[in-house]
Amino acid sequence: MSNEVVLKICNLTKRYGLHDEVIRGIDLDVNRKELFCLLGANGAGKTTLIKILCNLILPTSGKVSINGYDIVYDFEKVKRFISLVPGDERSFYWRLTGRQNMEFFAALYNLSRKEAAERIEELFYMLRIKEPDRVFHEYSSGEKQRLCIARALLNNPEVLFMDELTKDLDPISAKEIKTFIKNELVEKQGRTIFFSTHQLYEAEELADRIAFMFRGKIVAVGRLDELRKIVGLTNASIYELYNYFNDNYSSAK
Numbered sequence: 001m002s003n004e005v006v007l008k009i010c011n012l013t014k015r016y017g018l019h020d021e022v023i024r025g026i027d028l029d030v031n032r033k034e035l036f037c038l039l040g041a042n043g044a045g046k047t048t049l050i051k052i053l054c055n056l057i058l059p060t061s062g063k064v065s066i067n068g069y070d071i072v073y074d075f076e077k078v079k080r081f082i083s084l085v086p087g088d089e090r091s092f093y094w095r096l097t098g099r100q101n102m103e104f105f106a107a108l109y110n111l112s113r114k115e116a117a118e119r120i121e122e123l124f125y126m127l128r129i130k131e132p133d134r135v136f137h138e139y140s141s142g143e144k145q146r147l148c149i150a151r152a153l154l155n156n157p158e159v160l161f162m163d164e165l166t167k168d169l170d171p172i173s174a175k176e177i178k179t180f181i182k183n184e185l186v187e188k189q190g191r192t193i194f195f196s197t198h199q200l201y202e203a204e205e206l207a208d209r210i211a212f213m214f215r216g217k218i219v220a221v222g223r224l225d226e227l228r229k230i231v232g233l234t235n236a237s238i239y240e241l242y243n244y245f246n247d248n249y250s251s252a253k
Helices: 046-053 098-108 113-126 141-152 171-188 200-206 224-231 238-252
Strands: 005-016 020-031 035-039 061-066 082-085 159-163 192-197 209-214 217-222
Touching: 005 046, 005 192, 020 046, 020 192, 020 217, 035 046, 035 171, 035 200, 046 061, 046 159, 046 192, 082 141, 098 113, 098 141, 113 141, 141 171, 171 192, 171 200, 192 200, 200 238, 209 238, 217 224, 217 238, 224 238
Parallel strands: 035 192, 035 209, 082 159, 159 192
Antiparallel strands: 005 020, 005 061, 209 217
């Protein structure tokens, strides 16, 4: 992980109607080559925040920049170096094969047939997708997630957003995916990973830094040792930290 900021969020809010504020004044920096975790319960606003960062929905106010480019006004430049692994696979075509799906999405990135074929084979090998010519709906949850990651890597992004990256996976598949992300994508390839989860152990296992998110607001950010200093407990578990920040945020409201 470097100290160069690649993602900068300034006073970001998202409101539906007059009173339903789902993102509440978020300020956050994420460094290049960092494995950054957004940790919070279901309904905390994690998916909404990631959708804003990928320009899938617009914020009500505030600013987001990636590599110095505004996510809204400079999105044509931003989209060249970001990608998203969503928490489900509904955007795939279930009656097409894994390869046919990848060819379709490669065309959306304007890859030539030759470029697409080479990149797809490279990704199948990298992610150990052994039966790419099976129909998509026949794949297991783990295989579908590997294809989700492969698709997100088609444009060779610098920054990869992942929403609930091991959702619905069995323990073995989840471990393989997490090992691939940490060892291959971050340590070997030097990508920046911004992922959300509500699994406490997953945040502790993977993240360089963790942001605790409650009801649309980030209440604490840091490495585990930094977060333990905040609460004054040098041996605090991730569960104790979560409960501490949750309780203090709730009592301060």
